[in-house]
Amino acid sequence: MADSSKEELVQLIKRFGAYLTVKISNLLPISLQRLDSRSVGAVAGLAVAIVFTWRLLRSPSVPPRRQPKRQAGTPSSSSVSTHSNSTLVPSGGSSSLEDSRAQNVVDEFFQPVKPTLGQIVRQKLSEGRKVTCRLVGVILEESSPEDLQKQATVRSAVLEVLLEITKYCDLYLMERVLDDESEKKVLMALEDAGVFTAGGLVKDKVLFCNTENGRSSFVRQLEPDWHIDTNPEIISQLARFIKYQLHISAIRPERTAPNVFSAPTLEQFFGCV
Structure with missing residues (x-):
C-alpha cells in the first residue's frame, strides 16, 4: 500500500511538472526563451515545492480505515469475482484523474490577482x-x-x-x-x-x-x-x-x-x- 501511494505521488508530481512548464511557457514566453535549462528547472521545482507544501497543509488528515475481520469459510467464486471487479481501476481513468488533479492545482496557483x-x-x-x-x-x-x-x-x-x-x-x-x-x-x-x-x-x-x-x-x-x-x-x-x-x-x-x-x-x- 505504501509503495502504491509513493508511486502515485511520483506520477502526480511528474504530470504536475509537465503541466506547470506549459503553463509558465504560455504566461512568460519571452522570459523562458532567455533562461537556460537549469534556471527553468529551478523555477519549476520551486513552484512545485510551494504548491505541494501548501496543498499538504490544507488537506485534512484522514484516519486509517480499520480492516474488517475475515469471515470464516471460503467465499464463493461469484463474491470473489465481484470484489475483484470493484477494486480494479482502468489505467486510462487513473491517468486522466491525475492530469485533472495536477491541472486544478496549477490553475488554482495561477489565479489572476487584481492590480492595485x-x-x-x-x-x-x-x-x-x-x-x-x-x-x-x-x-x-x-x-x-x-x-x-x-x-x-x-x-x-x-x-x-x-x-x-x-x-x-x-x-x-x-x-x-x-x-x-x-x-x-x-x-x-x-x-x-x-x-x-x-x-x-x-x-x-x-x-x-x-x-x-x-x-x-x-x-x-x-x-x-x-x-x-x-x-x-x-x-x-x-x-x-x-x-x-x-x-x-x-x-x-x-x-x-x-x-x-x-x-x-x-x-x-x-x-x-
Whole structure:
C-alpha cells in the first residue's frame, strides 16, 4: 500500500511538472526563451515545492480505515469475482484523474490577482516620473478661469487617482487665472481636499499664469513625461515636444498624434469608473 501511494505521488508530481512548464511557457514566453535549462528547472521545482507544501497543509488528515475481520469459510467464486471487479481501476481513468488533479492545482496557483490602483497608475503612465496637469476641467469642477473668480472645488471622484499620482510622480498643477483671489481659492480648495498633506504635492508645484500660452510655456520648461490638458490647441502644440499627452474631453476627439491619448475624465483613463 505504501509503495502504491509513493508511486502515485511520483506520477502526480511528474504530470504536475509537465503541466506547470506549459503553463509558465504560455504566461512568460519571452522570459523562458532567455533562461537556460537549469534556471527553468529551478523555477519549476520551486513552484512545485510551494504548491505541494501548501496543498499538504490544507488537506485534512484522514484516519486509517480499520480492516474488517475475515469471515470464516471460503467465499464463493461469484463474491470473489465481484470484489475483484470493484477494486480494479482502468489505467486510462487513473491517468486522466491525475492530469485533472495536477491541472486544478496549477490553475488554482495561477489565479489572476487584481492590480492595485498604484500599479494601474504606474502602468498607464508607462513608469513616467514627471507629470504636468491642468486644474480646470480635470482636477477642479469649474470649467473656466471665470468660474474660479467665484469658487474652486476639487472633484471628489478624481482625488484618489490624484493622490496615487503624487506618490509615484513629480506632479505639477497649473492654471490660467484672472486675479490673485482666484489663486487663493484654488490653493484653499486643494488644501481642504488634503492634497498637500496626504500626497507628495507641495504648494510650490501649483503654478499660475495669465494666458494659455503661459501654461504651454510652463510645460515645455518642465519637460514632463506626461502632460494632461483640456485645450486641444495646447495638446496639438506640445505633441512634438512631450513624450505622452492625455486630452481630457467629454466628446472623444480625433487622435491627432500617436503619443496623444484621450479620456472623458482622468479617473476614467485609469479605469476607476
